[in-house]
Amino acid sequence: MAAHDVRSELICVQPTDDPRRVMYWLPAMGVPAKHYLPLAEAFAAHGVAVALHEWRGIGSSNCRAGRHSDWRYRDLLEADLAAGMREARSRWPDATIWIGGHSLGGQLACLYASLHRHELAGITLVASGAPYWRTFVHAPLILAALALVTPLSKLLGYLPGRRLGFGGNEAHGVIADWSRSGRTGRYAARGMAVDFEQQLATLSLPVLALRLRDDWLAPSSSLDWLLKKMPHAARQVDVVAPDRLAGQAADHFTWMKVPDCIAAQLAQGMESFSART
Secondary structure, eight states, X not given: OEETTEEOOOEEEOOSSOOSEEEEEXXXXXXXXXXXXXXHHHHHTTTEEEEEOOOTTSTTOSOOOBTTBXXXXXXXXXXXXXXXXXXXXXXXXXXXXXXXXXXXXHHHHHHHHHHSGGGOSEEEEESOOOOXXXXXXXXXXXXXXXXXXXXXXXXXXXXXXXXXXXXXXXEHHHHHHHHHHHHHSOOOOTTOOOOHHHHHHTOOOOEEEEEETTOTTSOHHHHHHHHHTOTTSOEEEEEEOGGGTTTOOOSTTGGGGSOHHHHXXXXXXXXXXXXXX
16 A cells, blocks of 8 residues: 555455455554454454554555654554555455554544544454553553653654564654643644544444453553543443463453454454444
8 A cells, every 4th residue: 555655565364255344454553564464364264354554664664763754643544544445445345344453553443433434334442442641550650651752752753662662663743642642631633633532522333342351551441531432332342351362361462363252253243233234
């Protein structure tokens, strides 16, 4: 897919038969799209086609964040996601499209859906939630980290997430938008004249949300904060424990290794909501 001079792969996984539904999937911050291939293949086994989005600056993307290469939520939402969605619709013109994501991917899925609600059938969230500092157990530490990442990324020209052990090497603009939502509890994107809080408040697309039981990065309070922004959205929320992950840890990232139950439950939920309409 391409938006202006920015290019990356859109990894598409096709089920055996022509799909009625497509999952357009947004990765977590700093995670290359290819790491969600097990999830995509598990979806395909249930008849759901998948398009794995690649974030600008990550994996197959032809650019990297730096002092002379910066971008924001606006670029991700208006350019990159729009280009990827066009590719997905062109590949599967007769299928309905759901948008979903992991962690930050789930948040941006909600923001994109709030702007393009008539083009989508619903939203799925896995290990996701708002980064609002008050929703975390160690709230003062989270607030301090949020206050530090923006000036640090401005000083260096990017956030060295790989060295810090958090995300990838992220653009200063993305970190500024993300940390603002973490500090204030409200979504906004610099350069976009959009009231996302109002957009989310009127969104009525169905939401399927799965929380990982031992996920401290997206606890129940964080997910609740995000879901409460969409009071008109019908929702199904469930908690995934280790016994449904072949005994693997039910945390923020380990589920990606054993995503079969995740894909099965989401595919069933998508089918259930489709039957109601």
